[in-house]
Structures are given as C-alpha cells and as structure tokens.
Amino acid sequence: xxxxxxxxPIDQLVDFIPTVHYGDHTxxxxxxxxxxxxxxxGSADSVQRSASGSPxxxxxxxxxxxxxxxxxxxxxxxxxxxxxxxxxxxxxxMPTASRALVxxxxxxxxxxxxxxxGHAPYLRGLLKDSANARPIATCAPSTTVAAMGTFGTGTCxxxxxxAGYTQLNPQTGQISQLIQFRNALKPDDxxxxxxxxxxxxxxxxxxxxxxxxxxxxxPLTQASLHGSTxxxxxRPAAIVQRTLESLREPGLTYLYLRDVDKVGHSLGWTxxxxxxxxxxxDDMLGQISRQAPRGTLIVIVADHGMVNANxxxxxxxxxxxxxxxGVHLIGGEPRSLMLYLNxxxxxxxxxxxxxxxxxxxxLIRTRDEALAQGLYGPVSEHVLPMLGQVSVCVNDGxxxxxxxxxxxxxxxxxxxxxxxTRMEMEIPCLIDVD
Ligand SMILES: [Zn+2]
Numbered sequence: 001x002x003x004x005x006x007x008x009p010i011d012q013l014v015d016f017i018p019t020v021h022y023g024d025h026t027x028x029x030x031x032x033x034x035x036x037x038x039x040x041x042g043s044a045d046s047v048q049r050s051a052s053g054s055p056x057x058x059x060x061x062x063x064x065x066x067x068x069x070x071x072x073x074x075x076x077x078x079x080x081x082x083x084x085x086x087x088x089x090x091x092x093x094m095p096t097a098s099r100a101l102v103x104x105x106x107x108x109x110x111x112x113x114x115x116x117x118g119h120a121p122y123l124r125g126l127l128k129d130s131a132n133a134r135p136i137a138t139c140a141p142s143t144t145v146a147a148m149g150t151f152g153t154g155t156c157x158x159x160x161x162x163a164g165y166t167q168l169n170p171q172t173g174q175i176s177q178l179i180q181f182r183n184a185l186k187p188d189d190x191x192x193x194x195x196x197x198x199x200x201x202x203x204x205x206x207x208x209x210x211x212x213x214x215x216x217x218x219p220l221t222q223a224s225l226h227g228s229t230x231x232x233x234x235r236p237a238a239i240v241q242r243t244l245e246s247l248r249e250p251g252l253t254y255l256y257l258r259d260v261d262k263v264g265h266s267l268g269w270t271x272x273x274x275x276x277x278x279x280x281x282d283d284m285l286g287q288i289s290r291q292a293p294r295g296t297l298i299v300i301v302a303d304h305g306m307v308n309a310n311x312x313x314x315x316x317x318x319x320x321x322x323x324x325x326g327v328h329l330i331g332g333e334p335r336s337l338m339l340y341l342n343x344x345x346x347x348x349x350x351x352x353x354x355x356x357x358x359x360x361x362x363l364i365r366t367r368d369e370a371l372a373q374g375l376y377g378p379v380s381e382h383v384l385p386m387l388g389q390v391s392v393c394v395n396d397g398x399x400x401x402x403x404x405x406x407x408x409x410x411x412x413x414x415x416x417x418x419x420x421t422r423m424e425m426e427i428p429c430l431i432d433v434d
C-alpha cells in the first residue's frame with residue numbers, strides 16, 4: 001500500500017514560509033531559515049513556526065523541471081540559474097527516457113490536490129509513490145505569468161522580467177498586464193532568456209507544445225514557450241489525441257491545462273465545480289498515461305496553488321491614505337503587491353507604515369531587502385526598474401485590493417494566489433513512468 005499524505009492544519013498552510021532559494025542544491029541552506037525580518041512584528045515568529053515544515057527550493061523548484069527533463073532525454077540544457085541538469089533530474093527522481101510529456105495544470109497546488117484527491121483517481125495513484133509524495137516550490141510571486149516564464153526558461157522572474165500579473169512598464173511609466181501583455185513591452189524585449197524549448201530544438205530534439213488555439217500566438221506563449229512547435233487542441237478528446245500523436249516521435253511534449261485555475265478564480269477551489277474541473281484533468285491525463293508509448297516519462301506540475309479569500313480580511317488600499325502615502329503606482333495581485341513610489345518617497349518609510357498597519361498578516365520587503373534575500377533570483381539590469389521598491393505579501397485569507405482601479409469582480413475573487421505561503425507556493429511534481 002502507498003503512503004497517505006496528511007493534510008497539515010490550514011493555519012499552517014496559509015502562513016508564510018521562508019524565502020525559496022534558486023540553485024541546483026537539494027539541501028536547504030541554514031540562512032534560508034534564519035532570515036532576519038527586523039521591523040515586521042510577528043512575522044519572525046510565524047516563519048519559525050512554518051519552518052518546522054520542510055523548506056524547499058533549489059533543485060526542488062519549478063525552474064528545475066524542464067532542465068531535468070532535458071537530461072532525462074539525453075540532451076542536457078543548462079540555464080542561467082541551473083548548471084547541473086543531471087543533479088536536478090536525480091533530485092526530482094526522473095528516469096531517462098526517449099520521450100517525455102510535461103503537463104502544467106494551472107492552479108493545481110500540491111495541497112489543493114491532496115485535499116481534493118478523491119476527485120482524481122489517476123493523480124491519487126501517483127501520489128502514493130513515495131517519490132511523488134512531496135511538493136516542490138514555485139517562484140515568487142506565486143502567479144501564472146511569473147511561473148510560466150520561470151518554467152519555460154528554467155530561470156527566475158529576476159531574469160525573465162515576468163514578475164507579476166501586473167507590473168510597471170518602464171518605457172511608458174504605466175502599469176502593464178502580462179496575461180495579455182496589455183501596455184507591456186514586446187515579449188522579446190521583456191523576456192530575453194532563451195527558453196528550454198528553443199535550446200532543445202537547436203540540438204535537434206523535438207519540442208512540441210499542446211494548448212488552446214487562442215493561446216497559439218499569444219504574447220505570453222511567445223515569451224515563455226518560443227522555440228516549441230505549437231499544436232492547437234481545444235476539446236478534451238483533441239487534447240488527448242494531439243498529445244498522443246506528438247509522443248509517437250521521441251522528444252518533448254508540453255501540455256498546458258487551464259481550467260482548474262479558471263474555475264478556482266471564478267467559483268473557489270473548495271467548490272463542487274473545482275472538483276469537477278479536477279476530474280476532467282485527471283480523466284484526460286489518465287487516458288494519456290494509459291495510451292502513451294511504453295517508457296514515456298510523464299511529469300505533472302502546476303504553476304501555483306490557491307487560497308480562499310476571506311471577505312472580512314479584504315483591505316481596500318484606496319480607503320487607506322496612510323498606506324498610499326508616497327505610493328505612485330501599484331502592481332502585482334491581491335495577495336502580492338509591488339509598490340512603485342514617488343521620487344521623493346523613501347522605501348524604508350513606506351515599508352514601515354505598511355508593517356505598522358498590517359502587522360503579522362503581511363511580509364513586507366523593500367526592493368533592497370528582497371534582492372538580498374534572492375526573492376526574484378538573480379536580477380538583470382533591464383528587469384530591476386520593473387520590480388516595485390516595496391513588495392507586500394499577505395497570509396491567512398487576506399487580500400489587498402484597490403477600488404480606484406479594480407472592478408468589483410476583480411476585488412472579490414473567491415480564490416486567489418501570489419503570496420509566500422505553503423498553499424500557494426508548494427506545487428506537485430508527479431512522475432509517471434511505466
Ligand atoms: Zn496560474
């Protein structure tokens with residue numbers, strides 16, 4: 001019989017975890033659990049408590065997955081943050097294979113999955129394998145745009161320039177939205193790292209991406225997946241069929257599945273509809289697993305998890321002049337803000353006012369503090385101005401909204417993500433080989 005994964009108490013899952021570090025290591029460095037968070041009353045204590053879990057990162061990170069797969073395929077690709085694909089493959093427990101399928105299920109956090117695993121017989125079977133019974137970490141912020149760039153390039157938001165749902169466009173001085181690249185730089189101006197797909201293709205290895213027709217030419221696809229051959233598939237039967245067709249030839253197939261995230265945002269991850277979306281995903285992946293050529297390496301990951309927003313813990317920054325003092329623009333998302341300051345504002349002063357107001361419910365860092373902690377990984381010069389001078393993450397069911405710029409719907413999403421909690425940052429990396 002397999003291992004049963006115990007669901008930790010929810011208050012632990014929605015509390016802050018230590019900052020996740022980038023690299024090829026499998027051991028957590030002592031510094032990551034001994035970070036000083038001077039000036040943020042209460043959070044030092046909460047970090048110590050959550051550190052009794054297992055802090056993860058290094059090789060156990062979303063950025064490691066594709067480099068590890070390239071090693072499994074016998075064509076190891078290194079990246080700006082990962083120099084040892086073989087070590088990553090070993091840490092993640094991947095065998096070698098002539099063909100691999102990597103599936104990214106948007107919004108299917110490790111603990112969201114464990115909690116609702118009754119809806120997912122195929123994935124439940126995989127979780128019983130002890131090698132799969134542990135989460136890996138996604139990037140910070142724990143959100144789609146940042147994670148897609150991190151995943152596709154095997155690097156980090158500090159290098160891809162994809163650091164939030166919205167962020168400053170330094171060329172226009174305005175906020176850009178990076179799901180559709182509204183008001184944003186062109187994808188190749190913003191995201192300058194090679195993708196793992198293009199590096200594989202350059203070595204003569206097949207690299208195929210299966211996804212919705214509407215995303216085939218999207219800027220987000222261009223930024224994070226360029227170099228792969230995009231195969232359009234919209235209905236579940238077509239997704240299964242196109243994926244299996246691509247696997248007839250050795251190489252890499254990547255499949256992106258969106259609905260778990262979409263249903264989570266609109267109806268909440270604890271609802272019946274989310275369970276239904278998970279069932280559909282499980283059904284498709286189970287079919288693919290049963291019909292894929294023998295020896296196909298299947299790896300199933302996610303970009304982030306989700307927490308339920310508590311309406312009683314919603315803070316509207318537009319109603320809080322003390323918080324807005326010195327703040328010119330706000331980027332990010334409800335669980336993770338980036339504050340862009342007026343020229344005459346001091347980041348330390350702004351951070352102090354937010355800490356005073358939010359106490360133990362927020363993890364607040366000036367940009368200098370965030371860089372020193374490696375929050376975004378290494379940061380390139382062209383990305384630095386895109387990162388807010390102060391970042392604010394919230395725990396529990398808190399959200400930070402802005403009624404001066406956001407719609408009522410956007411301010412009251414039932415489930416959200418972006419912050420540095422286990423629920424949001426811990427994702428599955430399930431490996432299936434037969
Ligand atoms: Zn997502």
